[in-house]
Amino acid sequence: MQQELIELTPANQDYLKVIWSAQEWSAAPVTTTLLARRMGFSPSTVSEAVKKLTAAGLLAHARYGAIELTATGRAAALAMVRRHRILETFLVAELGYAWDEVHEEAEVLEHAVSDRLVDALDARLGHPDRDPHGDPIPTREGAVPAPAAGPLHAVEAGARVRVARISDTDPQVLRYFGELGVALDTELVVLERKDVAGTLTVRVAGQRHPQEVGLKAAGAVWVTPA
Numbered sequence: 001m002q003q004e005l006i007e008l009t010p011a012n013q014d015y016l017k018v019i020w021s022a023q024e025w026s027a028a029p030v031t032t033t034l035l036a037r038r039m040g041f042s043p044s045t046v047s048e049a050v051k052k053l054t055a056a057g058l059l060a061h062a063r064y065g066a067i068e069l070t071a072t073g074r075a076a077a078l079a080m081v082r083r084h085r086i087l088e089t090f091l092v093a094e095l096g097y098a099w100d101e102v103h104e105e106a107e108v109l110e111h112a113v114s115d116r117l118v119d120a121l122d123a124r125l126g127h128p129d130r131d132p133h134g135d136p137i138p139t140r141e142g143a144v145p146a147p148a149a150g151p152l153h154a155v156e157a158g159a160r161v162r163v164a165r166i167s168d169t170d171p172q173v174l175r176y177f178g179e180l181g182v183a184l185d186t187e188l189v190v191l192e193r194k195d196v197a198g199t200l201t202v203r204v205a206g207q208r209h210p211q212e213v214g215l216k217a218a219g220a221v222w223v224t225p226a
Contacts, residue, residue, distance in 0.1 A: 010111040013080045014039065015049055016058060019069055020077035024135075024146075025167070025222065029066035075142055082138040083110040083118050085131035088168075090121045092132040099132040100174035133174070134165030134184050134222070152188070153200070153218035159190045161223035173220045180204060180211050187226050 008016075018038050022030050036046045050067055053059040058073035069077055087106040091097040097105070119140070122128075129145045130136050136146045149164040163186045166177055182188070187205035194201075198215045 008076060011049070012053065012058075013076070013111065015053060016069065016073055016077035017080040017084065019059070019067060020074065020081060025165075030068070031066060035067065078138040078142045078144070080110060082140070083113065085135055085137045086118055086121050086125070086128075087113070088131045088133075089125055089128050089137070093125060098178075099168070100171035100178070102132065103168050103171070130165075130184075132184075133168040134163070135168070147222075147224055149222040149224050151219055152190075152213075152221040152223050153215045155190050155200075155223065157190050157193050160226040161188050161190070162186070162226040163188065163221060164224045165222040167220040167222075169220070173217060176217060177221065180213070181207060182221070188223070 015035070018035065019030050022028075022034060022038060028034070032043050032046050032050060035041075035050070036043045039046065041049075050059060050061055053073070054061045057070055058076065060068045060070055084106045087109050088102040091102045091105055092099055122137075128137055134147075136144050138144050147164045152161070152163075155161055163182060163184055166174060166182070166184070168174060177183070181204050189203040190200055191203055191210055192201040193199075195215075200213045200215060200218050201210050202213055203210050
């Protein structure tokens with residue numbers, strides 16, 4: 001059966017990028033329901049789009065099963081992820097944006113810039129390997145230099161860790177951690193876990209007094225051993 005040819009419209013590019021991003025930091029399968037929630041569309045709209053992208057050879061989706069990228073779909077998704085994260089890095093490093101302000105700007109710009117401009121921005125920035133939130137920037141060849149990091153909410157008391165990534169899903173979370181003095185590469189010592197209360201007590205490097213962080217917020221922070 002011949003595959004249907006499909007134009008990679010901005011909407012199609014967004015689907016591929018969101019599917020890849022959903023699997024980047026989570027082992028949970030990507031479903032139509034999850035995709036609808038992340039993109040703000042109805043399940044029926046998402047189902048129709050997934051059917052078209054599957055027919056075009058960009059997705060693999062068994063009935064009632066998980067949605068997965070094919071090799072072609074993954075390459076297209078990573079190209080968009082690369083654009084997005086280089087743009088975010090440029091906005092922060094060169095234009096003075098705060099890290100909680102860049103996601104929406106990059107969402108718009110990534111569909112307008114050329115590959116040549118993205119490569120020029122990458123060179124201007126010195127070929128960074130991560131964006132302002134710690135998410136790895138894919139190379140032109142599709143390699144993803146991801147750190148071996150785990151979520152802060154899973155860290156046991158007594159551990160000394162270094163912040164590798166803070167999710168940019170919610171700008172309020174980024175502002176919250178910014179106010180606590182927590183940024184990329186910040187060292188933290190987990191002093192106490194209170195699972196019943198849903199909190200972690202941490203000491204932030206350079207600060208005298210400990211901070212109490214909710215486990216839900218800590219789920220947005222990924223760390224490596226310090």
